[in-house]
Amino acid sequence: MKHLTQEQIVLHCYGDASDGDGINQHLQECSQCRAEFDKVKAVLAEIPPTVVPEPPAYLEQKLWLNLRDKLSSEKPARWHGLFARSRWALGGAVAALVVAAFLAGRFWPNKAPEQKTNNLAQVNPQRVVLVAVGDHLERSQMLLIEIMNTDPKDRGDLSSEQELARNLLDSNRLYRVSAQKSGDPAIVPVLDELERVLAEIANAPSDPTARDLEEIRTRIQSQNLLFKIHVVHSNVAKERETSSQPAVNQKL
């Protein structure tokens, strides 16, 4: 009698051997092959299962933050040239119309102009944005300084800082997207870097280990983030002052 090969036996354990019926038949008749088959089955049954640890809760966010930059350096997979450009142009036009409609509704005098107070007519939308970005940068700066100054040995509970980081993360996204659309080259990379650090703080354990904290701090330091935020914040403050000049002059 021709015995089964080792390969036939192993594959039959998984039901993958090509002549399953023939092998079954043989196993009923041949005690030697059946003993071998039982041995392989026993080994396979004893293989310990791989316990996969849960990935970090912020896995998706972390992946996306890393991917986003890399994708931007890649050409979109299929770019329909003119069609795509016209889609963007159309999107831009619609967005511009929406913004214009909003601003018109907000600032267009709906009563007789002479009855309006001067203050309301002189609100400068650009200044409003600059004030908001300035405040955002200032709050972010304070949070990062706080993290940098936390003693790793007495780090306590970071939940309030994390709450603040989450709030800042949302507004940061808005400002980054706006800055990208307006093509402001100076502010976009800083907001981008800030977003990553804020996400890292927001998603860190609320009772971080000294190592967790050290990682965040290293990231802040290695990117000179505090310095960059300080520079952008100063520039924004200057611009804010400049944009407020006409209103002051008009008042005078």
Next chain:
Amino acid sequence: MEVTDAAIVAQVLAGDRDAFRVLVDRHSRNLYYVAYRMTGNEQDSEEIVQETFLRAYKALERFEMRANFGTWIYRIAVNRTLDFLSTKKTHMQKTYQITDEPDPEKNHEIQVETSQPGPDRMLLSAEMKAKMTQALGLLTAVERVAFTMRHMEGKSIEEISKALNVRTSAAKNSIFRAVQKIREQLEPLVSVAR
């Protein structure tokens, strides 16, 4: 109703890069589990998942809209893991050689476990795990991936051969060789257990 993966792919192909994030949100965890089963390392798994999405993005126009995006990206992940394991093989062998040496600390760990209830079984289980880790270190990248897909994930030979882009006979042979190597390591312990 949830937007289908195919619709999101179409959106990305039309130029909406940020829509790709939805696919990352939907599939990254499953891919992470797959990568971890094959590499046994969290950091490596994250790296593999990231590379997988990057490759998928670059190859998105080759995705057949009628196909299942999950299956498609799974195959990319398997290939990425295969590349990863191939390049890491040297390192893994070194690790294996080190753990193969008599290690007093390791022996100590096992002795500590024997002091707990059900010592024989626990000791065997710990040894089994250690031997399995060693056995996996002996497998080639293809053997390891094929074996994991078949044994741990219950994928069919056809799925494995498609993912690895090899004939079914080659996929079967890889699984066979993997089982033989694992058997060599585990069999002495299995006979003790029985």
